[in-house]
Amino acid sequence: MHALDRALDLTVVPGYTRLGYSVRSRWWDELPRMDGRVVLVSGATSGIGLAAATALAGLGARVQIIARNEQRGERAREQSGAERVWECDVSSMRSVRELARRFREEHSELDVLVNNAGVLPAERSLSEEGHELALATNVLGPFLLTGLLVPALEAAAPSSIVNVSSGGMYTARLGVNDLQTERRSYDGGAVYARHKRAQVVLSELWAERLNPHGVAVHSMHPGWVDTPGLERSLPRFHRLMKPALRSPEEGADTIVWLAATKRPGGGFWHDRERRPTHLLRRTRESDEERARLWSECLRLTGLELPS
Numbered sequence: 001m002h003a004l005d006r007a008l009d010l011t012v013v014p015g016y017t018r019l020g021y022s023v024r025s026r027w028w029d030e031l032p033r034m035d036g037r038v039v040l041v042s043g044a045t046s047g048i049g050l051a052a053a054t055a056l057a058g059l060g061a062r063v064q065i066i067a068r069n070e071q072r073g074e075r076a077r078e079q080s081g082a083e084r085v086w087e088c089d090v091s092s093m094r095s096v097r098e099l100a101r102r103f104r105e106e107h108s109e110l111d112v113l114v115n116n117a118g119v120l121p122a123e124r125s126l127s128e129e130g131h132e133l134a135l136a137t138n139v140l141g142p143f144l145l146t147g148l149l150v151p152a153l154e155a156a157a158p159s160s161i162v163n164v165s166s167g168g169m170y171t172a173r174l175g176v177n178d179l180q181t182e183r184r185s186y187d188g189g190a191v192y193a194r195h196k197r198a199q200v201v202l203s204e205l206w207a208e209r210l211n212p213h214g215v216a217v218h219s220m221h222p223g224w225v226d227t228p229g230l231e232r233s234l235p236r237f238h239r240l241m242k243p244a245l246r247s248p249e250e251g252a253d254t255i256v257w258l259a260a261t262k263r264p265g266g267g268f269w270h271d272r273e274r275r276p277t278h279l280l281r282r283t284r285e286s287d288e289e290r291a292r293l294w295s296e297c298l299r300l301t302g303l304e305l306p307s
């Protein structure tokens with residue numbers, strides 16, 4: 001199995017499609033139950049997040065959905081079997097702070113945080129606080145939410161965080177010199193790939209900090225998945241690849257597996273296997289760039305962490 005899995009990964013196209021899923025999943029075990037464990041999932045109104053919320057609720061978890069729109073959130077709650085909807089726009093630091101405050105009032109413990117909400121806009125725009133909108137949604141909001149929920153995650157240890165990245169990050173270097181894409185022209189796909197790279201690096205940095213306290217921090221990529229988001233953001237790619245795309249359930253599988261199996265530590269995962277974080281030498285970042293990403297995220301979100 002291992003050689004076949006590696007071959008699928010290196011050839012990218014078959015590995016990322018439903019073919020990769022159907023070959024690999026033959027060897028997989030059934031997932032353990034998650035009865036009573038509290039799981040918070042962002043972007044659960046659609047696509048991969050909705051499928052993850054449904055599967056997690058099916059395992060008995062007390063799923064909490066983050067949704068920026070009340071109606072869509074309520075519809076997703078009914079569809080998925082989730083326990084509760086929390087209204088929050090993850091691109092707004094004000095809204096993320098409010099969510100974290102309210103959540104911690106009701107829950108002293110959080111077993112799993114899934115940062116899944118993501119966007120790939122074609123054009124540059126700004127969030128309510130003046131951050132580049134995709135950066136705020138893909139990187140800053142999840143970073144702040146993670147930081148504010150650390151006490152609840154530590155209280156539930158062994159607990160975990162799963163950050164949903166993308167295979168697109170393999171093409172990108174960390175764009176830490178121009179995080180808000182102010183200096184170069186805005187290419188939505190390239191900006192998104194840089195954000196997905198940043199998510200993987202931040203996951204590793206959070207893991208260094210949180211692993212000693214029993215909190216695992218993973219990142220993963222779902223492959224190419226037939227979702228409303230993909231259809232909207234990359235319509236040509238979606239049309240061309242449609243017959244080979246994974247279902248949202250297949251794309252969500254590794255999120256659910258990481259959450260259910262309480263895998264400790266961290267790593268970048270796809271189809272229940274750890275994957276390399278770089279395929280090209282040119283995408284490697286320095287330690288200084290990693291440290292600068294961390295301090296920029298602290299500065300832009302205003303997050304204060306105990307030293």
Ligand SMILES: NC(=O)c1ccc[n+]([C@@H]2O[C@H](COP(=O)([O-])OP(=O)(O)OC[C@H]3O[C@@H](n4cnc5c(N)ncnc54)[C@H](OP(=O)(O)O)[C@@H]3O)[C@@H](O)[C@H]2O)c1
Binds near residue numbers: 042068116166167228
């Ligand atoms: N589909 C793929 O092939 C693929 C491949 C690699 C990685 N991914 C990643 O998988 C994740 C899910 O994507 P998807 O394909 O399932 O896309 P999707 O169908 O568009 O779902 C995205 C979710 O994020 C939510 N969201 C977006 N901006 C938000 C905000 N500011 N505040 C709160 N929620 C927000 C959306 O809520 P609304 O309903 O309110 O819009 C929706 O629930 C993303 O991180 C994406 O980068 C997807």
